[in-house]
Amino acid sequence: MTEVSSGRALTGVEDRVLDAVLECSQHWGYERMTIDDVVERSGVSRATIYRLFPGGREVLFEALRVRELDRFFAELRAEVESADTLDDIVVRAVVGATRALRDDEHLAAMLAAEPGEMLSQLTVDGVPRIIRMATASLTPLVASHLGPARSRALIDVLARLTISYFLAPSPLVDLGDEASARPFLAPMLREFSPPSTATN
Amino acid sequence: MTEVSSGRALTGVEDRVLDAVLECSQHWGYERMTIDDVVERSGVSRATIYRLFPGGREVLFEALRVRELDRFFAELRAEVESADTLDDIVVRAVVGATRALRDDEHLAAMLAAEPGEMLSQLTVDGVPRIIRMATASLTPLVASHLGPARSRALIDVLARLTISYFLAPSPLVDLGDEASARPFLAPMLREFSPPSTATN
DNA sequence: TGACGGTGAGACGTCGGGCGTCTTAGTGTC
DNA sequence: GACACTAAGACGCCCGACGTCTCACCGTCA
Structure with missing residues (x-):
């Protein structure tokens, strides 16, 4: 492993x-x-x-964020690992991540109590690290289908979308629901697929 | 009024x-x-x-406690006011107070977050005031049955019991349930009733 | 218009307490 | 007995919350 x-x-x-x-x-x-x-x-x-x-206080918080992100992506990868097709990998990853975010009580409490700090971590300061970890965690599963470069680009987009739809749910799609997420993600996947294997 | x-x-x-x-x-x-x-x-x-x-900070908290107690007993008295018999008055007061305490989200949050401060208000520092307000609020309703002295004594005991059973529920009686509270309170009422009207 | 009570905005000095560092003593291990 | 690791807590520093104060502003009433 x-x-x-x-x-x-x-x-x-x-x-x-x-x-x-x-x-x-x-x-x-x-x-x-x-x-x-x-x-x-x-x-x-x-x-x-x-x-x-x-280094004190801030180092402590930083270490906590690192640990929680580690755990988050370790669990997510475990959920996704058994998927075979690219479609399944992506759908499971997005749906699983969305649900994990929604079920995270600490995250919810922090977002309610101190939206400033928490939102900064989810939308500005923390995003590069989130993308980096999502890439490190999921690229190995996706790269065999898309190659490394396309994989990175896809994961980058999906991570941002997952965060956005978590913070501001849309009436148009529910990324926590597989039946809703799959058709929403499908066209995006075609967009990222190499032209040689695209059907049109 | x-x-x-x-x-x-x-x-x-x-x-x-x-x-x-x-x-x-x-x-x-x-x-x-x-x-x-x-x-x-x-x-x-x-x-x-x-x-x-x-006076600052502490005066602010004190004023809040006074206001909340005022409201608490105003509502309690409104609930009890329409009762006729002494039994009904007492049962309604105790059951109503118990339920109000249980439904008080602020109280629950404070008890969970800072049990020290809150418990002090419910069991030591705040008790004299609680008794005083309970007496002022309920004596007018009870005095016609028991006279002022016995009324004060009864209300004093009931207030303390209500607080105790709220903080530490007993498997033997539920003061938030009328059917359970009534037989529990009945013997106590006999104890406080004037001997001239006692049946034995 | 001018006087006046009530309020918002914010500067001010004070002081407590949280910070980060350091020392000492205790404990378990090899 | 040497060593690594830790608990306990003292220490000075400094930030920030406290309570006070001033000033400007607004609405009301004479």
Whole structure:
């Protein structure tokens, strides 16, 4: 199994700290969360936290975002991996990602409590990383059908569309519903398919 | 209609401020809530807030507690007022209060987020005031059956029991359910009834 | 028109508390 | 006994929230 990750695996202590950051930020909000909150909730001492995540506060949040994105795409890839046709791969990826986003309670809470920070991560600052991880995670599955370049372009577009339709659902299509998503994605797939295999 | 209240009526601006305090404290928690949050949410300027509630922060919370208690007992009294027998008065009051407590989203959120502060208001610091308001609100209805002294004693006990069973429900009785509460309260009522009218 | 009460906007100094760093002592392992 | 790792907490710094104050603005009433 190919390891798709943004860095080395986290130790148990690091995970406990990030769990605490997640819970505290959900409870108090990013800005109102305190390092001492994390100390108390995680049971890990102040000194240890700063040794594991040198740079403080912002490094902590960054590490959490990396871990959550890692998990997100690991699960997504697992869902998609068994698909055979390009159509199925893409539909499963988009529908699965949309549903995962909708089911993410932490994401929902953060979007409600601090839309500024969260939206920035989903639409501006965080997008390059999201695209990068989506590409790293899904390109291996798509490339055999489209080749690397077209794969990257397709995944780029799909990631952006998935985020947009998650943030602002459209009455025209529901990307969380396979029956609705498939015909919506089909023409886009034809657009990206190499002309040699296109039927017209 | 008898006015049972802890002070003069609030102006529109004061209510807007307290609404904002309620929303902000629910959102951020009592301690993490900022006066500037209240300014932003209420649309009332900093200077005006301090002029309306001189003393700052704690005065603001105190005013909110007073207002909410006023409303609580005003609604409770309205529910109870039409009852005729002492039994009905007491059962309606206890069941109504229990249900109101259970339905209070702000109370639930605060209890979950900051149990320390909230429990203190329900079990230590706030109890005298709660008893006082319950007495002021309900004594007029009960006194005609029991006289003022016994009424005060009964209401004191019932208020404490209502709070206790709300905070720590018992498998033996559900004070939010009339059918369960009535037989539970009946013997207590006999205990408080004047011996001249007691049947044994 | 001018006086006046009520309000918004925001500057100001103060002070608490959260920050990031550091030291010390304790614990488990080899 | 050496070593790695951690908890506990002291330390100074500095930001930001606090409460106060001033000023300008607006509507009302004399």
